[in-house]
Amino acid sequence: MTPPDAGRGIGGIGEETTTFGFPRDSFRILHVSTGNVCRSPITERLTRHLVTQRLGVLGGPLIVESAGTWGHEGAPMEANAETVLADFGADATGFTGRELLDEHVIMADLVLTATRDHRAQVISMGHSAGLRTFTLKEFTRLVKAIDPATLPPLEEGVVARARALVRAAAALRGWLLAPTAEADEVYDPYGAPLTFFRSIGEEIHEALDPVVTALTGVPARM
Numbered sequence: 001m002t003p004p005d006a007g008r009g010i011g012g013i014g015e016e017t018t019t020f021g022f023p024r025d026s027f028r029i030l031h032v033s034t035g036n037v038c039r040s041p042i043t044e045r046l047t048r049h050l051v052t053q054r055l056g057v058l059g060g061p062l063i064v065e066s067a068g069t070w071g072h073e074g075a076p077m078e079a080n081a082e083t084v085l086a087d088f089g090a091d092a093t094g095f096t097g098r099e100l101l102d103e104h105v106i107m108a109d110l111v112l113t114a115t116r117d118h119r120a121q122v123i124s125m126g127h128s129a130g131l132r133t134f135t136l137k138e139f140t141r142l143v144k145a146i147d148p149a150t151l152p153p154l155e156e157g158v159v160a161r162a163r164a165l166v167r168a169a170a171a172l173r174g175w176l177l178a179p180t181a182e183a184d185e186v187y188d189p190y191g192a193p194l195t196f197f198r199s200i201g202e203e204i205h206e207a208l209d210p211v212v213t214a215l216t217g218v219p220a221r222m
Contacts, residue, residue: 026159027062027159028110029064029111031044031113033113034188035072036072036097037072037075037076037078038080038197039186044064047208048090049085050208050212051216066098069100069118069122070099074096075096080189083198088205105125113133119134134169136186137178137207143214150168154217186203186207
């Protein structure tokens with residue numbers, strides 16, 4: 001057997017609407033962790049920051065959100081998480097925690113989770129989430145194997161490029177397995193000292209950088 005064409009991915013959904021009939025003029029990324037006060041807030045706000053660095057603005061059709069499987073509804077992010085974001089120059093203001101709901105999964109075009117357990121919980125909710133739900137590090141590994149030249153150019157819109165990227169990653173999932181189970185995990189820093197939060201922040205940043213480059217078609221500034 002030969003692996004699938006990473007550029008073309010698997011059979012996609014129609015161009016005008018999503019599976020659930022929502023307009024396809026936006027692309028929603030949902031980051032999921034447990035409490036939605038540490039890992040997923042860092043990942044959400046870092047994604048926004050990195051996209052803005054690449055494109056000059058976030059806004060428009062790309063929407064980045066987060067929630068927790070045991071989310072602290074209405075809670076602020078942990079102070080150490082705010083410090084980590086400040087280290088990267090990312091904006092932590094205005095964040096409030098959310099509990100993961102069906103509607104979040106239904107509306108998401110890409111779900112990136114902190115751990116395999118979170119991924120399993122999202123997929124168990126149904127809503128045809130399996131092909132668009134990955135752990136963050138799993139998605140990074142798959143994205144690195146995709147030839148960016150096979151993706152739509154940014155001139156065709158970030159939504160078209162992002163949807164093609166998710167299809168291509170889903171097609172490769174069974175071919176590029178993690179070297180170890182732990183390789184796809186981002187561990188919970190809740191209650192840990194700032195030094196551990198910073199190490200987790202570095203892990204998340206390292207995983208996000210190639211993903212944002214693939215999404216936008218713009219490499220990181222040196």
